[in-house]
Amino acid sequence: MNPLAQRHRNAHPDDERLFNDPQLRQLKAAVYELCWLFDRGYARHSTIKLVGDHHQLNKRQRLAIGRAACSEGEMRAREAKRLELQRSEGRPLMVDGFNLIITLEAAMAGAVLLRCRDGCIRDLASVHGTYHQVGETRSVIELIGRTLALFHPSSVQWLFDRPISNSARLAQSVRTIAEENGWNWRAELPDNPDMVIAASKAIAITSDSAILDSVQHWTNLPAYLIEHHFHDAWLIDFS
Missing domain, CATH: 1.10.10 (Arc Repressor Mutant, subunit A)
Structure with a gap:
């Protein structure tokens, strides 16, 4: 193992x-x-x-x-830029990799999740410069892939923070799983994914508040997955 x-x-x-x-x-x-x-x-x-x-x-x-x-203004501005997953058909997606995977690893392992005022699902984990894959990592990536495949985006670009230890290993895992399943994915390692996502015209997948306030459009994939696949999740509703 x-x-x-x-x-x-x-x-x-x-x-x-x-x-x-x-x-x-x-x-x-x-x-x-x-x-x-x-x-x-x-x-x-x-x-x-x-x-x-x-x-x-x-x-x-x-x-x-x-x-x-968050403030009322932040909540309304984020909601105005949120797209339903169905709107991703034929369009590129850009994934805040650590943000998405860690939240779903926490969900799969039964950790506390928060439904926040802006409707995002957030966890209480933090990376602190080092990431280690856990027992749920592969299952999480495969679940994300099967779900995104239902909505037929034109491409999916994953971004992982280069300075975080083991980011290259996780990016390679994403590439390998995508290749095994025929998914049109890329996984890259910029020094600052937040800036790349914020500047992109692709639909963002993230719950990072600073990114949400900067992107053109985003979609709430974690909330969709929690609703459809994690009915027993430990979800605290602050919305």
Whole structure:
């Protein structure tokens, strides 16, 4: 077995306590307060600290509310650029590779997922400069491929951050699986995929807030996959 594919992106051992029903009531109040403050122009970092301190949230809970919240303006602007997957027929797609794969690895392993105010599905994982394939990685890539094939995009370009360890290995896995299945995919390793995606006219597949605010169009593939394939996902709804 590949030594890089022996682990899973499981739930954090504290998540049962951090996201139980009493905590969720408090977290949803915190997200509401964050959104209210964002709507009035308060800075993101200091506002998350303010609300987190007020509710005595730990680091992981603060990460969750920060990923879940956005301003009304951001939400409406992102929604205006969102296309249904059916609109991808005959059009190129550009995939934020780590962003998509890690979210679905987390979903497949039963980790916490967030349905955020802008409708995106986000996880609580982070790469920190190193990525390791897990037991679900191949299944995730194959599920993405089978799903995208239903909508007949003209091409699919995957981007992985070159500076992240093992990005080349993951890109090669994507190429190999695509070749095995006859999918018209490319996998590339730019130094800054965010800039490439933001500047592209292709339909973006990402839940990264900064990219969503810059792209021309995007499609919410994680939400589609969660709805159709992960009915038992641990999904916390902050929308």
